[in-house]
Amino acid sequence: xxxxxxxxxxxxxxxxxxxxxxxxxxxxxxxxxxxxxxxxxxxxxxxxxxxxxxxxxxxxxxxxxxxxxxxxxxxxxxxxxxxxxxxxxxxxxxxxxxxxxxxxxxxxxxxxxxxxxxxxxxxxxxxxxxxxxxxxxxxxxxxxxxxxxxxxxxxxxxxxxxxxxxxxxxxxxxxxxxxxxxxxxxxxxxxxxxxxxxxxxxxxxxxxxxxxxxxxxxxxxxxxxxxxxxxxxxxxxxxxxxxxxxxxxxxxxxxxxxxxxxxxxxxxxxxxxxxxx
Amino acid sequence: xxxxxxxxxxxxxxxxxxxxxxxxxxxxxxxxxxxxxxxxxxxxxxxxxxxxxxxxxxxxxxxxxxxxxxxxxxxxxxxxxxxxxxxxxxxxxxxxxxxxxxxxxxxxxxxxxxxxxxxxxxxxxxxxxxxxxxxxxxxxxxxxxxxxxxxxxxxxxxxxxxxxxxxxxxxxxxxxxxxxxxxxxxxxxxxxxxxxxxxxxxxxxxxx
Amino acid sequence: xxxxxxxxxxxxxxxxxxxxxxxxxxxxxxxxxxxxxxxxxxxxxxxxxxxxxxxxxxxxxxxxxxxxxxxxxxxxxxxxxxxxxxxxxxxxxxxxxxxxxxxxxxxxxxxxxxxxxxxxxxxxxxxxxxxxxxxxxxxxxxxxxxxxxxxxxxxxxxxxxxxxxxxxxxxxxxxxxxxxxxxxxxxxxxxxxxxxxxxxxxxxxxxxxxxxxxxxxxxxxxxxxxxxxxxxxxxxxxxxxxxxxxxxxxxxxxxxxxxxxxxxxxxxxxxxxxxxxxxxxxxxxxxxxxxxxxxxxxxxxxxxxxxxxxxxxxxxxxxxxxxxxxxxxxxxxxxxxxxxxxxxxxxxxxxxxxxxxxxxxxxxxxxxxxxxxxxxxxxxxxxxxxx
Numbered sequence: 040x041x042x043x044x045x046x047x048x049x050x051x052x053x054x055x056x057x058x059x060x061x062x063x064x065x066x067x068x069x070x071x072x073x074x075x076x077x078x079x080x081x082x083x084x085x086x087x088x089x090x091x092x093x094x095x096x097x098x099x100x101x102x103x104x105x106x107x108x109x110x111x112x113x114x115x116x117x118x119x120x121x122x123x124x125x126x127x128x129x130x131x132x133x134x135x136x137x138x139x140x141x142x143x144x145x146x147x148x149x150x151x152x153x154x155x156x157x158x159x160x161x162x163x164x165x166x167x168x169x170x171x172x173x174x175x176x177x178x179x180x181x182x183x184x185x186x187x188x189x190x191x192x193x194x195x196x197x198x199x200x201x202x203x204x205x206x207x208x209x210x211x212x213x214x215x216x217x218x219x220x221x222x223x224x225x226x227x228x229x230x231x232x233x234x235x236x237x238x239x240x241x242x243x244x245x246x247x248x249x250x251x252x253x254x255x256x257x258x259x260x261x262x263x264x265x266x267x268x269x270x271x272x273x274x275x276x277x278x279x280x281x282x283x284x285x286x287x288x289x290x291x292x293x294x295x296x297x298x299x300x301x302x303x304x305x306x307x308x309x310x311x312x313x314x315x316x
Numbered sequence: 317x318x319x320x321x322x323x324x325x326x327x328x329x330x331x332x333x334x335x336x337x338x339x340x341x342x343x344x345x346x347x348x349x350x351x352x353x354x355x356x357x358x359x360x361x362x363x364x365x366x367x368x369x370x371x372x373x374x375x376x377x378x379x380x381x382x383x384x385x386x387x388x389x390x391x392x393x394x395x396x397x398x399x400x401x402x403x404x405x406x407x408x409x410x411x412x413x414x415x416x417x418x419x420x421x422x423x424x425x426x427x428x429x430x431x432x433x434x435x436x437x438x439x440x441x442x443x444x445x446x447x448x449x450x451x452x453x454x455x456x457x458x459x460x461x462x463x464x465x466x467x468x469x470x471x472x473x474x475x476x477x478x479x480x481x482x483x484x485x486x487x488x489x490x491x492x493x494x495x496x497x498x499x500x501x502x503x504x505x506x507x508x509x510x511x512x513x514x515x516x517x518x519x520x521x522x523x524x
Numbered sequence: 525x526x527x528x529x530x531x532x533x534x535x536x537x538x539x540x541x542x543x544x545x546x547x548x549x550x551x552x553x554x555x556x557x558x559x560x561x562x563x564x565x566x567x568x569x570x571x572x573x574x575x576x577x578x579x580x581x582x583x584x585x586x587x588x589x590x591x592x593x594x595x596x597x598x599x600x601x602x603x604x605x606x607x608x609x610x611x612x613x614x615x616x617x618x619x620x621x622x623x624x625x626x627x628x629x630x631x632x633x634x635x636x637x638x639x640x641x642x643x644x645x646x647x648x649x650x651x652x653x654x655x656x657x658x659x660x661x662x663x664x665x666x667x668x669x670x671x672x673x674x675x676x677x678x679x680x681x682x683x684x685x686x687x688x689x690x691x692x693x694x695x696x697x698x699x700x701x702x703x704x705x706x707x708x709x710x711x712x713x714x715x716x717x718x719x720x721x722x723x724x725x726x727x728x729x730x731x732x733x734x735x736x737x738x739x740x741x742x743x744x745x746x747x748x749x750x751x752x753x754x755x756x757x758x759x760x761x762x763x764x765x766x767x768x769x770x771x772x773x774x775x776x777x778x779x780x781x782x783x784x785x786x787x788x789x790x791x792x793x794x795x796x797x798x799x800x801x802x803x804x805x806x807x808x809x810x811x812x813x814x815x816x817x818x819x820x821x822x823x824x825x826x827x828x829x830x831x832x833x834x835x836x837x838x839x840x841x842x843x844x845x846x847x848x849x850x851x852x853x854x855x856x857x858x859x860x861x862x863x864x865x866x867x868x869x870x871x872x873x874x875x876x877x878x879x880x881x882x883x884x885x886x887x888x889x890x891x892x893x894x895x896x897x898x899x900x901x902x903x904x905x906x907x908x909x910x911x
Contacts, residue, residue: 051375
């Protein structure tokens with residue numbers, strides 16, 4: 040694209056982000072402040088993830104972009120088209136063929152491998168934000184490893200509902216130290232963060248924070264002995280591919296209450312259907 | 317100028333960064349970085365030279381330990397990256413050192429604070445030897461089970477890095493270079509040495 | 525048979541074409557030129573430049589045209605362009621006392637050296653629609669003075685021999701740069717002013733107004749408002765004197781506020797400060813009110829109103845950030861919504877059952893506390909902002 044650098048960002052901005060990423064990897068789960076730049080897409084639409092992707096992407100990389108697990112949702116299409124245009128990289132919808140995967144709200148069902156990098160778009164990187172709105176305060180809480188309030192919040196859920204009523208963006212503890220927001224993935228995906236083969240990078244553009252979970256890192260979802268962490272389950276399999284191990288989206292099929300459940304990961308579903316056929 | 321820059325700054329810089337990122341994400345793994353030649357009388361090898369080229373710029377402060385300027389390194393870094401050189405390491409983003417630099421009394425580096433642990437110096441360490449499977453045992457993030465590393469005669473360095481755990485999240489991250497070869501030991505790594513340097517494993521981590 | 529929705533690419537391309545058509549409107553009419561907008565929509569252009577932090581009337585007018593007059597969108601366009609520009613040099617600090625004035629008023633001193641100058645203001649226009657402008661009426665030339673106004677030093681510096689008004693002194697510190705580094709709270713005043721200067725005018729106006737209505741009242745007087753143009757200079761190595769690289773229009777507001785004094789400081793008038801690119805008088809007045817309100821803690825005043833809370837005010841002032849995050853709610857949230865659906869069904873089924881007869885998927889039964897009505901649960905869930 041004329042007038043812009045490879046992958047849109049100028050080299051100085053990339054270097055600033057790259058230095059931040061190295062610190063993020065060295066301090067797993069800690070939110071590194073970075074000089075987030077405006078991107079030619081609105082804040083909240085993945086600008087943090089895009090800045091990280093732009094900073095790590097090379098001309099030989101194959102890129103996959105998903106939103107809600109799907110390659111064909113409009114924002115995924117738009118971000119993929121952006122990188123095709125500004126970096127000229129090859130793109131794919133196949134999880135296994137991608138070097139870099141940018142995602143919003145899901146971790147692919149197909150297990151990731153070493154050498155792959157998963158880049159998360161993060162809206163609110165601070166897991167304590169809904170308990171304590173002040174950045175000054177939450178920074179101190181992280182510094183002192185003072186996470187009692189988070190447990191109180193979760194326990195209040197239990198007292199009120201009999202359950203921990205957090206279903207997505209479910210907080211985790213990384214390598215036994217930092218309480219971290221896994222981005223708004225469903226808690227169904229939380230176990231995939233633990234001892235992952237792939238490096239996972241998180242970018243929050245508007246909030247100007249980036250953080251990382253290296254491969255082979257302990258990631259525990261916060262819970263209680265008498266209320267252990269559990270993931271969502273469905274009574275029926277995917278209506279298209281029959282999968283019983285994937286996160287299912289509910290699809291309304293008529294106006295009299297008819298509905299079906301299908302995989303949210305379109306690539307996974309497609310591949311399973313092809314295998315069956 | 318005998319020190320060469322990247323022939324393609326955008327793509328070479330990206331490729332080398334990915335090596336450093338992979339090294340940092342999987343501590344103790346070796347990465348080949350033969351990208352850019354250095355003068356014969358240089359004290360540092362191509363791996364660390366490429367690291368300087370890919371990470372330093374106008375916004376970066378570099379400290380070079382005495383003895384490592386051989387071959388006109390200091391001027392070359394300024395020429396190629398524009399980074400600022402600082403007289404004391406505690407104000408440096410990157411510090412180019414050897415294990416001997418870290419022998420007591422070692423200079424003071426920035427280790428960040430508990431609130432901003434990222435505001436710390438990254439060590440770029442010039443090593444005489446670097447190989448997988450050595451006497452130093454690495455565990456922690458990025459390491460399935462445990463990984464061995466041979467860094468040659470570098471006890472002062474490894475003792476210093478082993479002390480990181482006691483002060484976590486403050487600490488020093490190290491990028492190790494030996495000729496064309498690159499590895500890293502971030503502060504998250506627990507180190508167990510062959511003899512004296514015992515790692516500080518005093519963190520008992522619970523989610524309470 | 526269910527077919528997943530596909531074809532995002534085509535849909536996006538079609539949306540862009542339709543948008544271009546809507547922007548152009550009736551092809552029978554003349555298209556607006558960017559030059560026309562820069563000239564005749566100059567206040568809109570000035571607002572876009574101020575909030576985008578980029579002084580370029582032509583590009584701001586282009587952004588305005590491209591955004592069909594949507595100011596927030598235009599600010600975003602120009603800001604996104606700004607971020608791609610290299611930083612070539614830093615200017616010498618501007619001295620607004622050297623401004624070539626076109627307007628200068630003070631509400632605190634009846635007569636000021638150099639005089640009060642109304643300039644081209646809407647202030648005393650009667651807000652009657654001017655139907656003549658429906659037709660293309662001729663506009664007479666303005667009356668011109670024989671001589672240009674002399675540069676006048678700021679009124680507050682000139683008229684306060686008694687020292688009743690606090691002095692602003694340069695402490696020589698290198699200011700933080702919010703366009704390069706993220707603000708880390710608490711931030712100093714220079715950082716705050718930068719954030720306010722690019723803050724959304726409507727937001728600052730409402731916050732400033734709230735202080736006047738009692739939410740952090742600080743008894744403001746408009747000490748001086750000045751609008752005019754100023755030369756921008758950079759220092760060049762080979763030259764002794766700084767080199768002028770152009771001229772920009774600026775608006776500045778110095779608010780004087782009461783201060784009752786504290787144990788350490790005698791009672792004194794304090795100041796709030798507003799500065800913006802272009803002719804942005806309302807913005808600078810609002811900014812000055814908010815700046816002063818944010819000094820509450822520094823001055824030992826009780827923090828009672830939203831406008832006195834720095835993190836709250838500053839973290840939400842940027843229209844590019846705010847509109848992005850509000851509008852992102854349009855993006856799909858199927859997965860999060862599905863997660864909530866699943867939970868809600870579970871909670872509702874548990875709610876209808878007698879104690880102990882838990883849903884089978886529940887690992888551990890907490891018994892007793894399941895009598896909260898479903899409505900309550902909804903309320904609780906809504907606290908979790910769906911990002």
